[in-house]
Amino acid sequence: MTAAGRTAGPVRVGRPSATGRLGVLQPDTLRQRVENAVREAITSGVYAPGERLVERTLCADLGVSRASVREALRRLEAEKLVRTIPHRGPVVAAISVEEARQLYALRAVLEGYAAHAFALNATDAAVEAFERAARALRDAAVSGSRERVIGAKSALYAVLFDHCRNDLVREVIQGLLHRINVLRATSLMHPERLPRSLAEIDALAQAFRARDAEAARRLASLHVENACAVALAELGRQTGTPAARSA
Numbered sequence: 001m002t003a004a005g006r007t008a009g010p011v012r013v014g015r016p017s018a019t020g021r022l023g024v025l026q027p028d029t030l031r032q033r034v035e036n037a038v039r040e041a042i043t044s045g046v047y048a049p050g051e052r053l054v055e056r057t058l059c060a061d062l063g064v065s066r067a068s069v070r071e072a073l074r075r076l077e078a079e080k081l082v083r084t085i086p087h088r089g090p091v092v093a094a095i096s097v098e099e100a101r102q103l104y105a106l107r108a109v110l111e112g113y114a115a116h117a118f119a120l121n122a123t124d125a126a127v128e129a130f131e132r133a134a135r136a137l138r139d140a141a142v143s144g145s146r147e148r149v150i151g152a153k154s155a156l157y158a159v160l161f162d163h164c165r166n167d168l169v170r171e172v173i174q175g176l177l178h179r180i181n182v183l184r185a186t187s188l189m190h191p192e193r194l195p196r197s198l199a200e201i202d203a204l205a206q207a208f209r210a211r212d213a214e215a216a217r218r219l220a221s222l223h224v225e226n227a228c229a230v231a232l233a234e235l236g237r238q239t240g241t242p243a244a245r246s247a
Contacts, residue, residue: 034064035072042081042092043181044147049094049238053082079178097235100183103176104228108221110169111157115204115220117164119213126163127208133159134205138198149194150184156201187231196226 038058041047058069073090076082083093095103118126133156140148154177161170173180187193200223207216 030064031068031071031075034058034062034068035075037062038072039076039079039081039178042076043178043184044150045182047092049092049182051092052088053090053092055089081178081182095179095182095235097232100231100235101228103179103183104224104231106176107173107180108224108228110173111160111224112217112221114160114164114166114169114173115207116213116217117166117169118160119208119211119216121165122163122208126159127205129163130156130159130208131205134201137201141194141198150181153184154181183231184227187227187234190230190234193227193230197223200226 038053047053053073055066055069055073059066062069073082077084077090077093081093082090084090118130122130133152137149137152137156140152143149157173161173164170200219204216204219204223207219
């Protein structure tokens with residue numbers, strides 16, 4: 001069994017109701033479950049960039065038809081997580097150093113703005129929810145589980161974007177989220193980066209508690225910039241591309 005199988009487990013289709021109304025939705029639901037399973041394996045780093053995604057193996061591991069797998073891979077290709085190479089088939093898409101640089105630059109702007117707005121607009125309950133999410137992230141880090149850390153970090157950002165009172169920022173970030181998670185897997189579990197990341201999140205939580213919007217903007221942007229430096233260095237090492245922009 002491959003890593004994708006261990007991640008997702010068998011996908012089962014429920015029995016249709018007597019009226020047949022629920023059965024109409026089953027094919028799309030199945031496709032979504034297959035899509036989610038493969039996406040999770042990619043964004044958590046189980047599948048490495050450039051690794052082939054063999055349809056026959058995915059079908060066997062997930063217990064689904066080839067049609068379901070192909071449709072899921074097409075959706076993931078639209079998200080730029082998968083690319084199809086002639087005579088080779090679908091592979092996990094690699095993110096270049098320059099693409100990563102651009103993603104992080106956009107993240108720094110958007111997350112800085114969101115943090116500023118959160119500090120000004122979030123309710124006390126939302127601030128407390130962010131603090132709980134920060135504690136859950138620290139607990140996940142102690143466990144050493146990459147999947148738990150990435151999941152906890154995503155939950156933390158969900159609180160931030162759900163309560164910054166700007167739906168467009170949330171929509172833009174959501175469109176980038178899957179590629180962001182690939183990069184997050186590259187940087188977040190770095191042995192030197194993780195403790196610093198946790199300290200930065202704690203400082204951001206304190207800025208929210210103090211309702212210091214300018215400090216929150218600065219800390220959120222700095223958090224992204226520091227993650228960027230680690231991710232670019234690692235991507236540069238993997239690809240042989242210098243992380244620093246040439247003059």
